[in-house]
Amino acid sequence: MNLKRTAMTGVALLLIAGIVLGGCGKDRDTNSAAGSSNSSASSSTTDSNLELSVAAWDIQTGFDNPNAKNDTIYNDLTAKFNVKIKPVQVTWNDWQDKAKVWAASSQLPDIFVNSLATDNPGLYTTWAKQGVIKAIPDDLSAYPNLQKIFSLPSVQPLKVNGKFYMIPRMSYDDSSDWVLDRPIRYRKDWAAQAGFTSEPESFDDFVKMTQAVMKQHPGIIGLSTNNQSYLLTLFLGSFPELTNIKTWVKENDKWIPAFASEKAYTGIEQLRSLYTDGILDKDIAIQKDADGVSKFLAGQSFAVFGLGTMTDDKLASFTKANPGVSASNAIGYMNIWPAADGKRYTFVETPYWSETYFPSSLSDEKFERALKLMDYLASEEFAGLMANGIENVDYKIDNGKSVSLLKDNESLGEKYPITKNLAFLGTWNNGFLYTGKQVVSRNSEMAALQQDQIDTYNKFKSEDTPTPIDFNVFLLSTPAKDKLGSLKISDDIVKVILEKGDPITVWKNILKGYDSKGVQDAIKEVNAEAAKQGIQ
Amino acid sequence: MQNALRYKNGKRSWGAGVRRHKYFYLMVLPMVLFYLIFAYVPMYGVVLAFKEFNYSLGILHSPWNQFQNFHEVFGSPDFKTAFNNTLLISFGRLLIEFPMPILLAILLNEMRSSGLKRIYQTVFTFPHFISWVVLSGIITSLLSDQGVLNQLLEAFGMGKNTILFNNGSFLGLLFASNIWKEAGWSAIIYLAAIAGINPELYEAASIDGANRFQQIKAITWPVLRNTAAILLILAVGGVMNGGFDQIFNLYNPAVYQRSDIIDTFVYRSAFTDATGFGFSTTVGLLKSVINFALLFGANFIVKHGLKEEGLY
Helix, strand or coil: CHHHHHHHHHHHHHHHHHHHHHHHCCCCCHHHCCCCCCCCHHHCCCCCCEEEEEEEECHHHHHHCCCHHHCHHHHHHHHHHCEEEEEEEECCCCHHHHHHHHHHCCCCCCEEEECHHHHCHHHHHHHHHCCCECCCCCCCCCCHHHHHHHCCHHHHHHCECCECCCEEEECCCCHHHCCCCCCEEEEHHHHHHCCCCCCCCCHHHHHHHHHHHHHHCCCCEEEEECCHHHHHHHHHHCCHHHHCCCCEEEECCEEEEHHHCCCHHHHHHHHHHHHHCCCECCCCCCCCCCHHHHHHHCCCEEEEECCCCCCHHHHHHHHHHCCCCCHHHHEEEECCCCCCCCCCEECCCCCEEEEEECECCCCHHHHHHHHHHHHHHCCHHHHHHHHHCCECCCEEEECCEEEECCCCCCCHHHHCHHHHHHHHHCECCHHHHHHCCCCECCCHHHHHHHHHHHHHHHHHHHHCEECCCCHHHHCCCCHHHHHHHHCCHHHHHHHHHHCCCCHHHHHHHHHHHHHCCCHHHHHHHHHHHHHHHCCC | CHHHHHEECCEECHHHHHHHCHHHHHHHHHHHHHHHHHHHHHHHHHHHHHECCCCCCHHHHCCECCCHHHHHHHHCHHHHHHHHHHHHHHHHHHHHHCHHHHHHHHHHHCCCCHHHHHHHHHHHHHHHHCCHHHHHHHHHHHHCCCCHHHHHHHHCCCCCCCHHHCHHHHHHHHHHHHHHHHHHHHHHHHHHHHHCCCHHHHHHHHHCCCCHHHHHHHHHHHHHHHHHHHHHHHHHHCCCCCCHHHHHHHCCHHHHHHHCCHHHHHHHHHHHHCCCCHHHHHHHHHHHHHHHHHHHHHHHHHHHHCCCCCCC
């Protein structure tokens, strides 16, 4: 009798577990395995109002802003496409993790940001093949701005079985436009006081200049960095390929990851010597993102790897910490010293570094509307709106220059809070400043800094050389190469800097460890695949 | 007749017991449901350790993969490092951290002034409520190159500390900071056990000429021993949990080699590195199995070796 009762109790518990389990699950559409779309752009209409859930960085914050309902740009956008945006919050800390959890539980939003294609090509291919993400239609004639993006040579390696499964979020039009994205900023006023009025011509010159400044300003850090990966900026002066950690180089007719090249040794030794000479920030191992920039703005460091663009907030921080000092006179861009071949190199990256995705479960009607929305967000018209606001309301064109009409207490971010965070769904619009169309700041100090940025960009673009990177190999996906993303190369470089033994010996030991994590397998696979694809 | 129905073989029937104590059962129901929903139901995900996860097919329909995940885990040098570090840190915690709350409880109990005792207890308990996110920020500010400690050391003409960047001292920091944060909180259960001791025992011992140390040895410790044994079993059962929150918030590239534990490794492999969840589930499953075996082993030793009451 007891046995029977126990058995019945067990069955009852199993039933409850089953019900709960069933409730937690969600029906999966196994018919959408290919994830392809049959949508036809030509048959599109915007008659019915559609709700699109969108996961983008900090999107909820904009919707929660008290001024959200007065965001004219957003209101016009939703009216134009007859859509309602349902914000799905992701932050810079969880945007990649959340997508994986959503994908595993079939809860992906209709539109979501990620960087799979560039950072985790293995998972990108897996998701495409497993039908998690939707393929972009072949016929993009109804979406001219998207068509333009997908026709770029740098985007072609992102095809999986002949189809694209994402829209790259363009930062620039070309890979060589990243010239100021690994900048070296320095206090040119301090350098001048120490007797250095021209940029260093070599690493040794940089060390001498920094030590001279540190002598005059006891207690300051010689060089800080935006984050640990920005330490690689130093390689621009010796082995520029390694500035981008994902680069592969051809040596002795064999493709190898740049970090595995002996050419890395010079930069490794230089980083160690900067640390032992007391120039490099001693807290690099424990620093958080942007700590180095904060130290620079606070007048605590002479130079910094980072701080590409000055913003109003950063200018305010600098002015507060350096009263009476003109930021535009004090802060300069340092051109990297020439490498062994006599050329000064600039940072190079794919013109995109993140992408927009759509789940395969998205209906064709919603997909079509989402593509229309994305096409508009990638347009020049919207680029102007996101950077300058509405013409003749927020700015006007005067003598060919965009002049702000905003009042002193107004800012575009406060006026258009939803647009502020939603705008980057389409493009990063980084190159807009250099088109000369961006509104000139009414703050003369800020305007001078903006102009300095434009001038420096044009100077570096014309005088320096973009780092030679073969993007066909860079974006190649093979099983072993895809796993190299798990290597913590920046962390290991920090380790080499901090350890006491010979830096090259320490680095070689780390490389040996990498071999056991599949580097040699990746080299074999990449060379075989490159040969197969005819990549020279 | 009724009794004959309610009792069989001299035992009260289960249903009758439930009816009789229905309010107790009702009170325990939310916790049973909690564990059912959040601990037992999700356990079906463990099958991922034996499968190649397919996002479109889900956990239950993904294909089996012939123990491939286990091959990968055992072949991974990072797993070996994390496994060794977890053992080192966890046994270090058992050895160094576990006795501290007992010591603290005894010391607090020996304080003559009850007011001072309460103040100390509050002071020692408070850090438990500070999250590791906040505390790691405080520790970093104290111990960083430009931190308060280094400024003081420099003011006295001494060299700078590198506690955060040195593998050996970082381990010490892990133990010390965890004792500071948790010893007061963990001491509460021992203080509760001590509170149950009849004060007349101490009075009698005192009349018999026992000094305070002898009183601790003969009266306090025998009462605490069983509580300590049960908490030791639980601590051994959780030995593969090296303290994710603390380490994740405090570690840095300079000390990864000695501080990367299984939990931080699982987090990284699940979200940062891998293409599926199979690998990290396998690591998590292995960890749980080891914990399970250790729990049973510790319980057996306590019951049969130390002759104390075990957990069951």
